Every structure is written in structure tokens, then in C-alpha cells.
Amino acid sequence: MISGASIAGPTLGFWLARYGYEVTIVERSKTLRLGGQNLDVRGVGRAIVRMMGIEEQILAADTGELGLQFVNSKNEVEAEFPSNGDDSFTCDAEILRGDLVNILYGCTKDDVNYVFDRFITAIEQDAEKVKITFNDSSTDEFDLLFAADGVRSTTRALILGEEPELKFIGLYNAWYTIPKMETDTKWARWYTAPGSRVMVLRPDNHGTTRASFSFLSDDKSYLEEPDSKQIELLKILKEVSQLEIALESDLKEKKVSLERSLKLSINHQLKPLKMEILEKIPTCPNNMKQCFLQNDMSAIMLSKNSLIRDLPKLESLLTQESSRIGYSLEKIEVAFDRYQQKRN
Template structure:
């Protein structure tokens, strides 16, 4: 617990890293506030994986059994050609971690686990940050200015916090050469705990079941470098996808129509964030905002949960001495992140396999199951 006082911490971002950090900060006696740009919880997104020590963190949060109950239980998927004929089977081990759930389900669970003890401010975002010896003066796009002892940027790849404190995005974000669109739709193919994947040169489209086969999630992926577009214009994003996939076969024409009316739609570049340090004064970055490994790593959610646990734990151990805590947090996380970012770059290089044979897929699975990253040491902060 903190000594003699409760320190106020503003967390920008209410997806995974932010609420996980708020959970542990409250546990250690801090007073966290989460500000989230979206007007309400985000329900969209694809499935996310948990691997290794991230499962230990969930267990220490008392959430592991609840998360396990939401496991997608995804089996192997079929690779199909333009006529829908299956030519290979994609083993689940290649796209699912030790545990896999929909990101929206995870976000909801973390919110329910924290909402009674954490202040949530939806529909707002940080406008400016001004640090001094005693804290940080924060102005907001809509709300009144407030002071906090610390500020944490857990606001993702395009972090506003990072831009305000460390510099423009182009100084830190490294494009992996892939763009992805994800959206929800009905399970019109009647799939049962499985999916279908179609590939073409530099392109891929897939559909997987969700929520006990009552729904589905589809995605389009294509190779490109440095496209210019408005990140907040979904209509423009859909036009980009429609143009790229206009002449493709299989279920692509139907998926493009479904995309137009999807209630939840996400589009972005696959990228990594590389920084020499994750903190400056009283501001620190967490998760994708500071060290995104890219979707092709399969480690983003695990990094967010582990980073949140370590950051809160070090702040408690150091009794709120943020400079010491931030340095220890980075020391513990940096080797883990470095390995995961290497995995992300390797995954991006092999993302668009040219109609791989079953033998190639089986060999890739065998290699993946024997390649384990160095574990991060999880100190026991639960009684700090």
C-alpha cells in the first residue's frame, strides 16, 4: 500500500492496459481515473490471445476462470481457393494462444472488475499536459482542468499522451507493411468453432466464428506502405478495402457488402512502437502506446496485462517514488518487449504465404510450439 497518502493517477485509455493498471493501482491504495475518448465501452475487435505469464496475472486478479469461460474454443481453420475449395488446414496453434477471447469481452470484464473502485470518464481525452515538481496539470477536450500526481498513456498505437510528451508519432511508429480491417457480422456460413481463410498475392480475407457460433468476425488484410488517409473516417477506410478487394473471389463480394453495414468496424496499419525510454518526468507509457509489438506478434494483450501488473507493483514497492518505479518497470519489461517485437517483424514478413501446402503449415506449427520467449519475472506485488 502507499504510505501516508493516496496518489492520484490519470490513465488515458480504457481498453485493456488502462483498466488492468487501474485494477492493480486500486489494489495498492492509489486513486486511478481513466479517461476514454469513446463515448462508451468498445465492443468490436477480433479475438486476442493470452500467453505464458499473462495467465498468471489474470489468476492473481481473480479473473482467470471468468476469462476461461469466454474462450473462443476455436478449432482448426480451412484454407480455401477462389472457388471455395479447401486445399489445406490451418491448425489453431498458429493463430490462437494458450487462451483466446474476443477483445470486446475482455474489455467488458475488466470494466466490470474495476468500475466500482475506479473513476471512468467516457467521451473525453487529454488536450494538454503541464508537469511541475508536485504533479501534472491536465486539460481535457471537454472537461474542466484537473491535477494528478502521475499520468499514464495507455492509449494505444496512436497515443495522444505519447505525442504530447515525447514527440510526433512518426518518430516512434514503425510500419510493418500490412493494413487490416476487422468487423462483425452474422455467422451466415453456419461455421462451428472454426474459420475460413482466403489468400491472394499480398492479400488475405478470413471469417471466424464468435460467441458460441452466434456471431462471426471477418477481416481483410493487404500489403502496402505508408498510405495517407484520415484515421477517423471509417467511410474512407471501407473505400480503401473495397478498391483493394474488388476483383477477388470466394466470399469476398459478400464480405464487402457485410462490411458496409457492420456495427463495429476497425481499420489500421500493423505497426510497432520503438522508444528509448517509456517515461518522462511524471508521465509513463503502457502497452501499445510505448512498445506495441504489432498484431503479427500475437503478444500485444499479454504485454499489456504484464506491463500493468509490473508498473503498479513497482509504484507500490517504491511507495510512490515514480522515478525509481518507472526505471524498475522498464528494466523488467524491456527484454520481454524486445523479443516480442522481433517475433512481430518476423510474423509480418511471412504474413502473406502463397497458398502454402499442408506440409509447410505443419512445419510452421512445429517450429512455433518449440519457440518460446524468455519469461518475464513476475514479482509478488500482491501484498506490497
């Protein structure tokens, strides 16, 4: 008897049946539970599915994920890590949990007896057998009982007694399946938001997107909240994140606008002075004057040859200052004085 028809249960059932055991798997749900996120089949797991003869089915059900991209609040890529073997975020055997469950069920259903909508409520064990009572009050006897229905299963509690106390580390995770959007790609995208929050979006091969949201909090009360309250909390956190993104974008736009206004103001104030100084330099070509006003470095380098013999210090000054937003009044006046001394 195996309790749990997810991944561990059917895998164990496969090998027990291969070695001649009569196997029954009971599952609390009425059908296979096909929800869940990505699973990486790598390392020892890859070797096991190869021995089971289902490696090619798993590869055929790959999600198609190309790798991991870290993005900013505008979904712009800051860094990316393509799939590169078993050591990368994305391996070459990325499969959805539900797809793997289907594959395992398909390769065991003819050799294993599956019983759905049933779970264990009592266990009596002697030296030879284990007597099991189910939720429908029926009973049966088996040589062995395996609990493969999760760390919080009632079967595990019946076998081991009270569950060990879980240590709260202040991390909450939520997983979703959401509609695919135009901005979604074949890359997994990771965004770290202010306030110790992380959102990860991953592609799947079913036309949807798998999403996870993680955040840190010392508040343990969320653990006991009903689903409706947890959903309400996540909606609030989503609204806060959207507000922060909007504020960040607004601040960035205001910063760019301020820098642009400052540059225009500086150039506007310095333009008359530039013209006055250049008018006092009779040997300065007209095209040199124009490019000087436009801060055009390439044009300055082309036209500087007419002054290079007589004005080495002015040339150096112009080359350095042409790459800046504005010109320093004091430095221009000093350059003009030096030029006058050179001419005299």
C-alpha cells in the same frame, strides 16, 4: 490518472487500486468501446489474469474456435491445425477484445473512478504534481499520469512531443464484423488469393463472424484516404477477388470437360482397332475382350489365367496398358505380332 479505458488502462488500474492508490481513468468515448477482433490470452498474460482472479471468466467467454484451416477459393480445406496449447494459432483462451474489456471493467468499476467522454488536452508538471486540463476546460491534479490510450493518442504526444515517423512496409489490414453464414464453422479459415491478398474468417460467440482482409501495395496514399474512400477501395478489391474466383472455377471446369472429351475421343477411335485385334486372337475369352475394351484392370487380372501359359508377353502388356486412358496403336500391333510368333 490513467488515460484510456481499453485493456492496459483498466489492468493497470486494478493493480494500483489493490496497492492503495486512488485511481481515475478517463476515456474519450462516451461508453466502453467493445469492438475488435480475437485476442489470445497466453503466456505471461495468462499468469496475470490468473492472479487477478478473472481467468475463469475469460475461459467462459471463449470464442469456441477449434483451430485454423487453410482453404482454397471454393472453401475446400487443404490443411488444418487444431488448437494445441499456447504455440498454436488458436489457444484455449480465445476471447473477443470487447468481452475482455467488459470483464476488466467489471472487476475494477467498484475500486476505480471511470470518467467517460473526456480526454486530456494539456499537461503541466512540476516536482510534486501533474496538472491536467481536459477537453471540457476542467482541470485537476494527480501524483502520476499514465498514457494507456494507444500509440497515436494525443496524451502520448503531449508527454513525448512529436510522434516518431512510422515506417511504411507496404502492408494494409482491414477488420470487420460480418453476419454469420451457413458455410461458417467453428474453425478459423485462411484463404490466400492471387496478388498478395489474404482473407481470414474467425468464429465468435456472439452469432457473427470476425473477418480480416490484408493486401500488399506500395501505394502510401491509402493511409491518408478518408473512411469512405477506403471502404470504396475494399469493395473494388472484393469484386476483383470474386471475378478471379469465377474465372478460376470456369477454367477448371473447361479443363475437366476437355480431358473428358479427349478420353472419349481416344477410346472411340481405338475401339474398332481393339475389336479387330481381339477377333484375330481365337483363344482370347469373350469376357477378356469385354474387359479389355472397358479398361477394367480387375477383370483383366481375373480372366488372364487362360492366357498366362502361352502369352506372357501379351499379359504383361495388357496389365501395363490397362491403367492408361488409351492404348498405343504401335504397342498393340507389336503385341499381336509377338503373339502370332509365339503360336507358330
